[in-house]
Amino acid sequence: MLLRLFSGMETENAKEIHKIKVAIIGAGRVGVSLAEELINNSKASYTPKVFIDINKEKVGRDIRGIPVWSEDEASLQRLRESEVQEIIFAIPSMDAYKKKTLYEYYKNAGYKLKVYDYPTMYVAGGKRHLREFDIEELLFRKPLVVSDERTNKYYKDKVVLITGGGGSIGSELCRQLAKMEPKKIIILDIYENGAYNVQQELKIAYGNSLDLQIEICSITNRKALRTVFERHHPQIIINAAAHKHVPLMEHN
Structure with missing residues (x-):
């Protein structure tokens, strides 16, 4: 010993x-x-x-x-x-x-x-x-299917930024958008684990055919967001960033 x-x-x-x-x-x-x-x-x-x-x-x-x-x-x-x-x-x-x-x-x-x-x-x-x-x-949810011809055409070949992209809503939006052949998807989240998980999932499903970028920052950080916008020039922004425990966060 x-x-x-x-x-x-x-x-x-x-x-x-x-x-x-x-x-x-x-x-x-x-x-x-x-x-x-x-x-x-x-x-x-x-x-x-x-x-x-x-x-x-x-x-x-x-x-x-x-x-x-x-x-x-x-x-x-x-x-x-x-x-x-x-x-x-x-x-x-x-x-x-x-x-x-x-x-x-x-x-x-x-x-x-x-x-x-x-x-x-x-x-x-x-x-x-x-x-x-x-x-x-x-929660016993089935993945929501939102794709149709007009929606596909709207997102096809576009650079799309999803805030809160690693969350339950944002990650499902990423899955749906990946089917629509966007030019690039930028997953922005303050929490790296969720963003990493959806990134790995989409890499397995689409390989190099999908241009997928991860940005870790807060949507309340103006300087960081400006850097993200200058780097990627998103054409469409979907804001899915939200707190889950609203009363707790309001209290704090």
Whole structure:
């Protein structure tokens, strides 16, 4: 212990102790793939402690040394005894109402929740990765289709700037506009994660055929906005920047 303390070296066991312990909902192909990725990556921040599944053929078994519990067996007390700190959803096809029920159950119990899936709920290709649980996934919305011949003609070959482009409304506007062959889409947002996610989604879907630019700044910053306008010369601006928690923001 003294040698490790003064040399800065850590044993594999010591590294495991510092990792975040997670329960994976879903012992199917996606869940097992995630577990294997975490086990095989020594730099991963997470270590899988248990699978939770409803498949009776899997419950009671060990997969890659990880036990599979039923939902009844995975009581909050038992999860705490196993020192589980976060819950990861790894069933992409899960029914929305079931997902909402589980989300509220674990969220109310104080657990952090993540999803092992594509960058956003709309992507149909690319590589799955761990991401924050997007509350929009519980709203049961179907993507809105706004495209028609006149709309397509209006946006085709235009430089379009969308403020709040990484938000729930702005990102859907980006998806719809991408179908209309614009000359360029500029996604402007104050929060980089949302902008990054929709950028990755559209890159996967359209590759180099879509000119997509990201600008991170606030629409209240006149100097930054002037720089964006001078750089891109947008022809159409759609303002979708807005606060979600209006009473809270009004208070502050």
